[in-house]
Amino acid sequence: MNQKIDNLSKILIEKNIKPSYQRIKILQYINENINHPTVDTIFNSLIKEIPTLSKATVYNTLELFKSTNLAKVLTIEDNETRYDSKVHSHGHFKCESCGTIYDFEADIDNLAVDSLKYFKIKDKNVYFKGICPKCLEKNKN
Amino acid sequence: MNQKIDNLSKILIEKNIKPSYQRIKILQYINENINHPTVDTIFNSLIKEIPTLSKATVYNTLELFKSTNLAKVLTIEDNETRYDSKVHSHGHFKCESCGTIYDFEADIDNLAVDSLKYFKIKDKNVYFKGICPKCLEKNKN
DNA sequence: AATAAAATTTATAATCATTATAATATTATT
DNA sequence: AATAATATTATAATGATTATAAATTTTATT
Ligand SMILES: [Mn+2]
Ligand SMILES: [Mn+2]
Ligand SMILES: [Zn+2]
Ligand SMILES: [Zn+2]
Numbered sequence: 001m002n003q004k005i006d007n008l009s010k011i012l013i014e015k016n017i018k019p020s021y022q023r024i025k026i027l028q029y030i031n032e033n034i035n036h037p038t039v040d041t042i043f044n045s046l047i048k049e050i051p052t053l054s055k056a057t058v059y060n061t062l063e064l065f066k067s068t069n070l071a072k073v074l075t076i077e078d079n080e081t082r083y084d085s086k087v088h089s090h091g092h093f094k095c096e097s098c099g100t101i102y103d104f105e106a107d108i109d110n111l112a113v114d115s116l117k118y119f120k121i122k123d124k125n126v127y128f129k130g131i132c133p134k135c136l137e138k139n140k141n
Numbered sequence: 142m143n144q145k146i147d148n149l150s151k152i153l154i155e156k157n158i159k160p161s162y163q164r165i166k167i168l169q170y171i172n173e174n175i176n177h178p179t180v181d182t183i184f185n186s187l188i189k190e191i192p193t194l195s196k197a198t199v200y201n202t203l204e205l206f207k208s209t210n211l212a213k214v215l216t217i218e219d220n221e222t223r224y225d226s227k228v229h230s231h232g233h234f235k236c237e238s239c240g241t242i243y244d245f246e247a248d249i250d251n252l253a254v255d256s257l258k259y260f261k262i263k264d265k266n267v268y269f270k271g272i273c274p275k276c277l278e279k280n281k282n
Numbered sequence: 283a284a285t286a287a288a289a290t291t292t293a294t295a296a297t298c299a300t301t302a303t304a305a306t307a308t309t310a311t312t
Numbered sequence: 313a314a315t316a317a318t319a320t321t322a323t324a325a326t327g328a329t330t331a332t333a334a335a336t337t338t339t340a341t342t
Contacts, residue, residue, distance in 0.1 A: 018338085020290065039328085054292045059329070075219040076266075079300080081328085093260060104256045111252065111267070115245045119234060122271040125217075128257070129264040136261055159309085161319065180299080195321045200300070220329080222299085 004028070015068040025050060026061045027070065030085040036074055036092075036101045038082055076101065076127045091126040097135035104128075145169070156209040166191060167202045168211065171226040177215055177233075177242045179223055217242065217268045232267040238276035245269075 008027050009019040017023060029042055037045075043058045062083055065071035074082040076094050082101065091106040108124050131139075149168050150160040158164060170183055178186075184199045203224055206212035215223040217235050223242065232247040249265050272280075 018289080020337090022291070052292070056293080056330085057291055060291085073219065075216045078214065078216040078219070078222040079328085081219040091254065093257060093262075096263070102260075104254050106252055106254050108252075111247055111249075113232065113245050113247050113269075116234060116269070118274040118277070119243075119269075120272040120277055121234075121269050122237070123269065125266075125268040125270075126252070127266040127268070128254075128260075128262050129266075131261040131263070133259040136259070159318075161308085163320070193321070197301085197322080198320055201320085220299085 011070070015070060017064060017068065022050065022053065022057050023061050023064075026058060027065070027085075030065075030071055030083055034084075034086065034103075036082040036084050038080055042083070074101070074125075074127075076129070089124055091128065093128040093130065093132070095132035095135055096129055097131050097139070100132060100134075102132065152211070156211060158205060158209065163191065163194065163198050164202050164205075167199060168206070168226075171206075171212055171224055175225075175227065175244075177223040177225050179221055183224070215242070215266075215268075217270070230265055232269065234269040234271065234273070236273035236276055237270055238272050238280070241273060241275075243273065 005024055005028075008024045008031075012019040012023055012027065025046055026042060029046060030037065033041075033045075039055065039058050039062065042062075043053065043055050046058070047053050062071060062073075065083075066073055069087055070085070072084045072087050074084055074092060076082070076092060086103065089108045091104045091108065093102040093104055094100070095102070106126055108126055111124070111126075146165055146169075149165045149172075153160040153164060153168065166187055167183060170187060171178065174182075174186075180196065180199050180203065183203075184194065184196050187199070188194050203212060203214075206224075207214055210228055211226070213225045213228050215225055215233060217223070217233060227244065230249045232245045232249065234243040234245055235241070236243070247267055249267055252265070252267075
């Protein structure tokens, strides 16, 4: 148990982030909940453990994680920002029926684009939308 | 000149959208300004020609265009929604320095993903971020 | 250990894009 | 011309995010 917290602390320290209780808990949450949670989801879960937690802290901390590459921001839909602790390059599929966001591995890095030869590419995002198998099955008449 | 408006009208009629003056002008705007404008940009340009124009009309109309595939929505950044009249599948590169959003052609359709075999994919989006050649040149010391 | 400084968190208010609502204007139908 | 349907407008409400300043906690200094 303390082992877990020590590991999370170490991760933060390596990024020159002081491992406060709030930061550790937020990092722990996004590591254990890989369903691409929103700020609200994170806040509403952690407030049970940390009754004094402020939503501003969640925003600040996620911004900090984003800038140090401990988390990535997903903006698939313009009305909800989601966070992802898996920072390696991978695709996202959002089901328009149930809202679930699925990860998928795709050969994003080899998506060669001649016309961007002289562009410095720092970040690649692939978002798909449609209907997931569960919802397809459910809506089958 | 009227030829142009007639063409735009026809496009709307084909989609079963009544070609009101506002709708024609908004369609014309996004067709002639392919720099992925925001609602605000569109509104602030058209208000000069249509002094009574309401921002709600711009929102409603773009939602209508989106649902009839006359426009696509870009949500590269979580704080700005942009619109694109090029509805064919193409990639977008946003320069983090100057904010310009560049189009690029990529083989998005052939981005095969085995794990999505049983998913019904309706929409594919590819967003890159980084620095554009102009800004790279400018910042060269 | 006491004090001061720095960093972090919290509570609260402000901002701003978007959505909702209802009134007005326009267009189509009888 | 009267009526119904549709579109536009003005305005208010919503809600996520950001900004600000006070309070708390941590760290450094004496
Ligand atoms: Mn993911
Ligand atoms: Mn485009
Ligand atoms: Zn689903
Ligand atoms: Zn640039």
